[in-house]
Every structure is written in C-alpha cells, then in structure tokens.
Amino acid sequence: MRWRERSVIIWLVLCLAILLAAAFYLRSQQLPPSGGEGGKAGDAGQPAPPPSQAEVKAPETHGQEPPSAPERSDYYTEQRLERDRIRSQVMDTLREIIHNPNSDEDNRREAHARLLQLSQQMAKETELEGLIKAKNFPDALVILHQDAVHVLVKVPEITATQAAQIGDIVATATGLPREKIIIDTKP
Numbered sequence: 001m002r003w004r005e006r007s008v009i010i011w012l013v014l015c016l017a018i019l020l021a022a023a024f025y026l027r028s029q030q031l032p033p034s035g036g037e038g039g040k041a042g043d044a045g046q047p048a049p050p051p052s053q054a055e056v057k058a059p060e061t062h063g064q065e066p067p068s069a070p071e072r073s074d075y076y077t078e079q080r081l082e083r084d085r086i087r088s089q090v091m092d093t094l095r096e097i098i099h100n101p102n103s104d105e106d107n108r109r110e111a112h113a114r115l116l117q118l119s120q121q122m123a124k125e126t127e128l129e130g131l132i133k134a135k136n137f138p139d140a141l142v143i144l145h146q147d148a149v150h151v152l153v154k155v156p157e158i159t160a161t162q163a164a165q166i167g168d169i170v171a172t173a174t175g176l177p178r179e180k181i182i183i184d185t186k187p
Contacts, residue, residue, distance in 0.1 A: 010092065018085065075186060076139045076154060083143065084122075091118055124173065131169050135162075142170070148180040156187045 097103050097111040125142045132140035132153065139154035149170050155162075163183050170181045 076141050076152075079141050079152075087118060087122065091115060094118075128170060128173055131173070132166055135165055135169070137162075144174070147176070148182065149174055149176060150182045150184070152184050152186055154187060155185050158183065158185050 094111040094115045098108050098115070103111070121144050125144055128142040128149075128151075129140045132142070132151065137153050137155060141152040143150045143152075151166055151170060153162075153166065158166075166183050167178045167181050170176070171178055
C-alpha cells in the first residue's frame with residue numbers, strides 16, 4: 001500500500017513540475033510582445049535613434065518572421081517536451097514494476113533493462129542533436145527507434161553534402177547503416 005501512495009505522490013509532483021514548466025514557457029512566449037510594447041513606449045520618449053531602429057526591426061519581425069518563427073521554434077520544443085513526457089510516463093511505470101514487491105524477478109529484470117535502455121536512448125538523442133547543431137544547423141530533433149533513426153532538421157531544404165554529414169554523425173554514434181537513417185526537414 002505504501003508504494004502506491006508514494007507512486008501517486010511522485011506522479012502528482014511530476015505533473016506539477018510539467019505544469020510549472022509549461023507555465024514558464026508560456027510566460028516567456030508572452031514577454032517578447034510586452035517588451036515590444038515597452039519599445040514603443042521608449043519610441044514615444046525618444047523619437048530620434050531608437051525609433052528608427054525599432055521601427056525597422058518591428059515591421060520585419062512582425063510582418064514576416066514572428067508568424068512563422070514561433071511555429072518553427074515551438075515545433076521542435078513541443079516535440080521534445082512531448083517525447084520527454086511520454087518517456088517519463090513509461091519510466092515511471094517501469095520504476096513501479098521494479099519497486100513492486102509483487103513483481104516477479106523476471107519482470108523486474110526486464111523492467112530494469114528497459115529503464116536502462118531508455119536512459120541510454122535519451123542520452124544518445126541529446127548527444128546527436130548537439131552534434132548536428134554543431135554543424136551549423138539551427139535546430140535538430142532526433143528520435144531513436146529499435147532499428148532506425150529519424151532526424152528532423154530545421155532548414156528549408158537540405159543538400160546532399162549536409163545529408164551526408166548528418167548521416168555520418170548518426171551512423172558513427174549509433175552503429176546503424178545509412179539505409180536505417182531517415183533525414184527530414186522542417187523549417
């Protein structure tokens with residue numbers, strides 16, 4: 001009975017942490033527009049140099065970039081958050097199996113092995129995303145599957161040379177053949 005109470009508490013704390021992270025994320029998304037309003041107030045106070053800089057940047061960012069830019073950055077962020085949320089739920093379930101006194105030894109071993117595999121998979125995805133970004137790509141999302149890797153890169157289109165670079169990075173890190181590496185783009 002104690003382990004159930006503890007798992008419920010852990011689950012509630014995890015949900016609270018996710019909600020807080022989402023709240024901070026949403027608040028940070030709301031701050032740039034209010035900062036823009038503050039820039040407008042500064043424009044009213046200083047009509048000479050700051051207004052021209054703010055006016056030049058504001059039409060470009062508000063007319064072209066922001067409608068598509070938040071979607072781009074939000075997509076990768078949202079996908080990472082969703083991936084982490086799902087993995088967290090799976091890992092919690094595996095931990096419950098491991099710590100459940102009614103679980104048999106084989107199930108515990110299997111759950112422990114799967115938990116270790118998920119941890120290694122998460123580390124490998126993070127490592128690969130960092131290595132791809134180091135090749136001057138704005139952002140990347142890597143999803144490891146059992147026998148394949150899906151890489152999503154934040155560029156409008158990818159050249160054969162860039163695809164080969166990404167393929168080399170992923171193949172070296174995972175040991176998978178290039179036929180098992182899928183590279184897509186999403187600007």
